[in-house]
Amino acid sequence: MSQQLVLDDLSDAKNLARILYIAHGITFFFSLGMLSILPVIVNHVKRPDTAGTLVHSHHTWMIRTFWYYVVWMALGWLLAVTLIGFPLALVIWGVAWIWHAYRLIRGFVDLNNNRAEYV
Numbered sequence: 001m002s003q004q005l006v007l008d009d010l011s012d013a014k015n016l017a018r019i020l021y022i023a024h025g026i027t028f029f030f031s032l033g034m035l036s037i038l039p040v041i042v043n044h045v046k047r048p049d050t051a052g053t054l055v056h057s058h059h060t061w062m063i064r065t066f067w068y069y070v071v072w073m074a075l076g077w078l079l080a081v082t083l084i085g086f087p088l089a090l091v092i093w094g095v096a097w098i099w100h101a102y103r104l105i106r107g108f109v110d111l112n113n114n115r116a117e118y119v
Contacts, residue, residue: 013055014111016046017062021108024062033069033100040066054116058107061117065103072096 020039027035040063047059076092079085107117 010053010055013046013050013053016042017055017058017111018108020059020062021104021111024066025104025108028100028104032097033066033073036066036069054114055111057116057118058111061103061107065100065107069096069100072099 020043023039023042024033024036027033027039043059043063043066047056047063050056050059072092073096076089076096078089079092080089110117
């Protein structure tokens with residue numbers, strides 16, 4: 001009985017992680033990732049509940065993906081305010097966008113294949 005309860009909890013945690021990947025993807029598409037602050041807050045709140053499971057690594061993966069993306073986008077904005085740095089800012093933004101999309105897709109696929117994420 002208790003093993004079934006644990007499996008149900010893990011299934012619920014995986015479903016929440018799937019929903020969070022989708023939420024990150026939707027906010028990424030419509031706001032270039034800046035509205036992902038909402039799902040990342042949920043990641044921060046729910047991550048301790050999943051300690052010791054593969055879902056924990058996915059919460060960490062999404063959290064790190066968001067914060068690294070914010071740093072790269074901010075760096076791009078700092079460069080964009082100068083005319084000399086604007087072309088480099090465009091490159092940084094493009095690479096950051098592709099990297100963010102890759103991490104969201106890879107994380108979602110790995111979660112569905114019951115694989116933990118390693119940063």
